[in-house]
Structure formats: structure tokens, C-alpha cells
Amino acid sequence: MKQNSAAVEELLSVHRDQVLAEWQAELTAGGGGRGLSSEIRETGELLNAILGGVRANGSTENFDDAAWSNVRGVLAQLSASRAAQGSTAADTSRFVLALKKPLFAGLQRKFASDAAALGESTWEVSSLLDNMAQYTVTTYQRSREEIIGRQQQELLELSTPVVKLWDGVLAVPMIGTLDSGRTQLVMEALLQRIVETGSALAIIDITGVPTVDTLVAQHLLKTVTAIRLMGADAIISGIRPQIAQTIVHLGIDLEGITTKATLADALSLALKRTGFVVTKGRPVAGGTLGLGAA
Structure with a gap:
């Protein structure tokens, strides 16, 4: 991120446990919980990847930047896993968007007296998470198409025995x-x-x-x-x-x-x-x- 990256980096590293707890609470409240152990692993991996992208000064306007490659990898794996388990694209996207509230709350605590900095950092974080959510939908759809293709192939093989x-x-x-x-x-x-x-x-x-x-x-x-x-x-x-x-x-x-x-x-x-x-x-x-x- 170009501006306020230090504040976001601090939020994701120093206050990591608090962000994770609030994120998981948000998922549970929204009905997107999949079990404590799996969510701790998924949210932890994704948060670490986002922190790496922030430290590499990734642009929130271009999610294709090399700085976000690890984030894309984690999201692709997450989307493929959920597609195989029968979750919907909305559920997968909601998992990412649930991170907004904890991050916004943390930024508000950090910039309580600086409205301009709060607005800029909130916009950057919002843009990043929106791009991430859109990416999950795209990769989810691709994963579902691959699964459907494999299932159709298997059905064809079963329906045409020699x-x-x-x-x-x-x-x-x-x-x-x-x-x-x-x-x-x-x-x-x-x-x-x-x-x-x-x-x-x-x-x-x-x-x-x-x-x-x-x-x-x-x-x-x-x-x-x-x-x-x-x-x-x-x-x-x-x-x-x-x-x-x-x-x-x-x-x-x-x-x-x-x-x-x-x-x-x-x-x-x-x-x-x-x-x-x-x-x-x-x-x-x-x-x-x-x-x-x-």
C-alpha cells in the first residue's frame, strides 16, 4: 500500500491476535463458520499473506501485482477447497469480506483524531478486500467448472461401458x-x-x-x-x-x-x-x- 502502510502493518502484526479473534467472531455471527480448527488455519494463513503484501508495498488498485501473489495463492486454494466441499461463491466471498469490520475498527482506533488518514487507510483496505473477494468468486467459479467437467467425464465413462x-x-x-x-x-x-x-x-x-x-x-x-x-x-x-x-x-x-x-x-x-x-x-x-x- 502506498499510504498509511505502517499503520496497517502494525494492525496486522502487533494486533494480529485481536484481528483474528474479531474476524472469526464476525464469521460465526454471519453464519460462515466452518469449525474452529479450519478457520484458525485459513484466517491465519490469509492474514500472514496480506501482511506480506503490505510490507512489499502492494498496490490496492492492481491486485495482479507480484506483491499479492501469495494472497492470490491462498485465496485460490481456499476457493478450490470450498468449491469441492459444496460451499457457494457467496460464502467464499463473505469469508474475505468479514475481515473488513475488524480492520476498520482497528484503523478507527489508530486514527481516531485524524479523519483524513482514517479515510485514506480505510479506502485502501476496503479496495484491497473488495479485490480479494472478487478474486475468490472468479477462482471459485473456475474450480466449480473443473469439478463439473470431471464429474461429467466420469458420468460419460460410466454411461458408455465396453x-x-x-x-x-x-x-x-x-x-x-x-x-x-x-x-x-x-x-x-x-x-x-x-x-x-x-x-x-x-x-x-x-x-x-x-x-x-x-x-x-x-x-x-x-x-x-x-x-x-x-x-x-x-x-x-x-x-x-x-x-x-x-x-x-x-x-x-x-x-x-x-x-x-x-x-x-x-x-x-x-x-x-x-x-x-x-x-x-x-x-x-x-x-x-x-x-x-x-
């Missing part, structure tokens, strides 16, 4: 909307499993895909092309009457690609292609199927 149905036969049950990102994920997972298992056939089941338009068809064609480039072949199952009509009306060309109405039909064809014959055995309790190599 299942080994039989020796040499893999299946990918598609559920929900098929977009570019999901197509890429399916393609990578499926191709990797083809390499790992040496499978010759992959069934792409779209029973759970609500609608098929030109874009979805293009994604399916890309996936089939990638499978064939790996030396395997693909069968698309789950072609319901409505989807068949839509494909015809849109003029989508699936020539050369084997399609089946159900996953069972696709599996039966896949077994035949891989040299297995499905036969019905003698009826027993619960029924049985016999599988033999051709």
Missing part, C-alpha cells in the same frame, strides 16, 4: 444423446478394448438413444469406420421402427453396415460370424442353451 459378450465379441450399449465428445470417448474406449481382447466384432447398441438425426448418424459412421480401420467389424443394434423411418426420411446412407433390431439378434449374428452355433438343449429347470463351435 462389455465383452463373448470371445471375440464386444458391445457398447449407448444411452442418452450421442454428441461429439461422447463419440470420441466411446471410440477411444472401444478401440482400446479391441486391441486388448483381439475381438473381431463390436456391437453398438443404440436402444437407449432417444432420437437419431443426421449428426448422430455421422457419429455412428465415424465409430464404425474407426473399428474397421482396426481390422474388426461392427454391428449396429437397436434400430427401432421409428428410428428406421427417420433414417430413411433423412436420406442417411448406412449401406455396408449391418444393423439389427435388437441386441439379441446382433449377438446371435455375431456368434455365427465367429464360428459358434446356438442350439437349444434338452429342457431342464430354468432352461438352457447350448453353444458349440461350428
Whole structure:
């Protein structure tokens, strides 16, 4: 800070315990308390970082100054932690703004007889804390976006499993909307499993895909092309009457690609292609199927 930095430095160092106590009391009164041990650590770390910035003569008008790098680091860590724990951006910002009252009170005690100095120092401290609060909101939002992105990726992976149905036969049950990102994920997972298992056939089941338009068809064609480039072949199952009509009306060309109405039909064809014959055995309790190599 350019002016009155000595007074603020004294407040943050000599009267540190008092400021911390008042800050924590303010947090508790405002409903922002998270537990004594965590708050003592967070408030202590942030107060030390602010003191370092004051001693380095950081400008309150430019929070990007190198003098405030430690403060930004502490705030970023604090925001990321609270975002992961489900706190809101308002709660995170309120944590910083709660420091205003203790600092203003300390400055008022220091400059009780000097209104001009009190006004200048109060303005500088207020500007700094406002910048800090705004920074926490920005970093909180970035952290939440990263968390949401990771969760979406995990959900995509869970919603597109590659299942080994039989020796040499893999299946990918598609559920929900098929977009570019999901197509890429399916393609990578499926191709990797083809390499790992040496499978010759992959069934792409779209029973759970609500609608098929030109874009979805293009994604399916890309996936089939990638499978064939790996030396395997693909069968698309789950072609319901409505989807068949839509494909015809849109003029989508699936020539050369084997399609089946159900996953069972696709599996039966896949077994035949891989040299297995499905036969019905003698009826027993619960029924049985016999599988033999051709």
C-alpha cells in the first residue's frame, strides 16, 4: 500500500491476535463458520499473506501485482477447497469480506483524531478486500467448472461401458444423446478394448438413444469406420421402427453396415460370424442353451 502502510502493518502484526479473534467472531455471527480448527488455519494463513503484501508495498488498485501473489495463492486454494466441499461463491466471498469490520475498527482506533488518514487507510483496505473477494468468486467459479467437467467425464465413462459378450465379441450399449465428445470417448474406449481382447466384432447398441438425426448418424459412421480401420467389424443394434423411418426420411446412407433390431439378434449374428452355433438343449429347470463351435 502506498499510504498509511505502517499503520496497517502494525494492525496486522502487533494486533494480529485481536484481528483474528474479531474476524472469526464476525464469521460465526454471519453464519460462515466452518469449525474452529479450519478457520484458525485459513484466517491465519490469509492474514500472514496480506501482511506480506503490505510490507512489499502492494498496490490496492492492481491486485495482479507480484506483491499479492501469495494472497492470490491462498485465496485460490481456499476457493478450490470450498468449491469441492459444496460451499457457494457467496460464502467464499463473505469469508474475505468479514475481515473488513475488524480492520476498520482497528484503523478507527489508530486514527481516531485524524479523519483524513482514517479515510485514506480505510479506502485502501476496503479496495484491497473488495479485490480479494472478487478474486475468490472468479477462482471459485473456475474450480466449480473443473469439478463439473470431471464429474461429467466420469458420468460419460460410466454411461458408455465396453462389455465383452463373448470371445471375440464386444458391445457398447449407448444411452442418452450421442454428441461429439461422447463419440470420441466411446471410440477411444472401444478401440482400446479391441486391441486388448483381439475381438473381431463390436456391437453398438443404440436402444437407449432417444432420437437419431443426421449428426448422430455421422457419429455412428465415424465409430464404425474407426473399428474397421482396426481390422474388426461392427454391428449396429437397436434400430427401432421409428428410428428406421427417420433414417430413411433423412436420406442417411448406412449401406455396408449391418444393423439389427435388437441386441439379441446382433449377438446371435455375431456368434455365427465367429464360428459358434446356438442350439437349444434338452429342457431342464430354468432352461438352457447350448453353444458349440461350428
